[in-house]
Amino acid sequence: MVELDRCEINCIHYEAVKAVQHALFGEDVAVSLAELFKALGDPTRVKILFSLMTRELCVCDLTAVIGASESAVSHQLRVLRSLRLVKFRREGKILYYSLADAHIEKLFAQGLEHVTEDKSEKNED
Amino acid sequence: MVELDRCEINCIHYEAVKAVQHALFGEDVAVSLAELFKALGDPTRVKILFSLMTRELCVCDLTAVIGASESAVSHQLRVLRSLRLVKFRREGKILYYSLADAHIEKLFAQGLEHVTEDKSEKNED
DNA sequence: TTTATAGATGATCATTTGTTCATATGTGCT
DNA sequence: AGCACATATGAACAAATGATCATCTATAAA
Numbered sequence: 001m002v003e004l005d006r007c008e009i010n011c012i013h014y015e016a017v018k019a020v021q022h023a024l025f026g027e028d029v030a031v032s033l034a035e036l037f038k039a040l041g042d043p044t045r046v047k048i049l050f051s052l053m054t055r056e057l058c059v060c061d062l063t064a065v066i067g068a069s070e071s072a073v074s075h076q077l078r079v080l081r082s083l084r085l086v087k088f089r090r091e092g093k094i095l096y097y098s099l100a101d102a103h104i105e106k107l108f109a110q111g112l113e114h115v116t117e118d119k120s121e122k123n124e125d
Numbered sequence: 126m127v128e129l130d131r132c133e134i135n136c137i138h139y140e141a142v143k144a145v146q147h148a149l150f151g152e153d154v155a156v157s158l159a160e161l162f163k164a165l166g167d168p169t170r171v172k173i174l175f176s177l178m179t180r181e182l183c184v185c186d187l188t189a190v191i192g193a194s195e196s197a198v199s200h201q202l203r204v205l206r207s208l209r210l211v212k213f214r215r216e217g218k219i220l221y222y223s224l225a226d227a228h229i230e231k232l233f234a235q236g237l238e239h240v241t242e243d244k245s246e247k248n249e250d
Numbered sequence: 251t252t253t254a255t256a257g258a259t260g261a262t263c264a265t266t267t268g269t270t271c272a273t274a275t276g277t278g279c280t
Numbered sequence: 281a282g283c284a285c286a287t288a289t290g291a292a293c294a295a296a297t298g299a300t301c302a303t304c305t306a307t308a309a310a
Contacts, residue, residue, distance in 0.1 A: 011185040011219060011286065020179045020190050030171045032240040033233070038166030042298080043159045047149065054145045059257060060136040065145050072299055074258055093256045093307050094136060103239040108158070110235060114228040115157040136256065167268075184287060197269055199288055218277050218286045252310085259304070266297070275288070280281100 039083045040107065044068055045076050048097075049104055052086060056098035164208045165232065169193055170201050173222075174229055177211060181223035 039045060047066040051057060059077070063070045077097060080086045085104055088097045099105070164170060172191040176182060184202065188195045202222060205211045210229055213222045224230070 011183060012189050013183070013186055016180060016182060017186050017189045020176045020182065023179045024172065024175060024190065029240065030168045030175070033236050034166050034168045034171045036236050036240055037162045041159050041163030041166040043155045046155045046159045050149060050155070051145045054148045055141060057141060057145065058136060058138070061138055061142050061145070064137050064142045065149065069300070095257065101239070103235055107232065107235045110228055110232045111158050111161050114226070115154065115161055194270070220287065
């Protein structure tokens with residue numbers, strides 16, 4: 001909750017602000033959500049996750065599929081791992097990565113809907 | 126499509142790679158998706174969007190609700206606008222912002238599910 | 251126990267990002 | 281026209297990010 005009185009600006013609709021503040025989740029939740037989405041906010045990681053939607057893959061496979069260096073993939077896998085977006089199992093020297101849960105697929109589906117639905121260009125101005 | 130032969134590494138499961146590459150969407154889609162998620166990947170923007178889920182708000186209101194500077198909010202609104210995540214209407218001097226479509230709410234719902242479902246700490250190591 | 255391979259990790263560096271400060275628009279009022 | 285207010289925008293800068301390179305660890309085979 002932010003102190004209302006600290007705002008110097010005059011145009012505020014106090015009731016609205018108070019109502020929304022009441023509904024607003026805490027700072028920690030906002031940060032967690034942002035972290036999750038940020039993890040999905042990179043082309044390399046998007047490709048990794050989408051690849052894993054088809055089937056589990058080892059790091060080498062991922063490297064070949066998305067056309068990035070092994071190190072880059074490995075670094076990005078760490079990010080995804082730390083947010084529990086992917087998991088892995090070991091088989092000899094090879095690590096097989098897969099999606100950690102079903103949420104990612106749903107998030108992607110929603111995201112794709114938004115992206116593909118927009119026919120017009122971005123209104124950058 | 127990435128050239129398979131260019132990969133020097135030996136551990137590849139060729140059939141898997143080929144299958145996944147076939148299913149994988151294009152570079153442009155991956156980038157668009159990543160852009161969308163990146164836009165959601167910041168606490169300030171998360172708060173703005175969540176606030177707007179309750180009702181339309183002017184910039185001043187948003188400033189008060191999320192406790193950021195007017196300039197910061199304005200800058201972030203531009204990002205959200207450029208990705209068509211929010212829209213606005215003018216009423217005199219005041220601009221009322223609102224969510225551009227229903228996708229965002231669904232994305233947030235999914236994201237919150239993932240975030241709140243995880244009881245354990247992040248396995249950072 | 252040496253060697254090779256799959257993968258992880260740390261340092262480095264250029265790029266991107268988000269905030270702040272100062273200034274510019276646009277609208278209504280007088 | 282002149283002023284005030286709501287908001288936008290550009291410059292500047294510190295902080296975060298992502299790729300690369302070099303190095304390290306773990307496992308398997310010889």
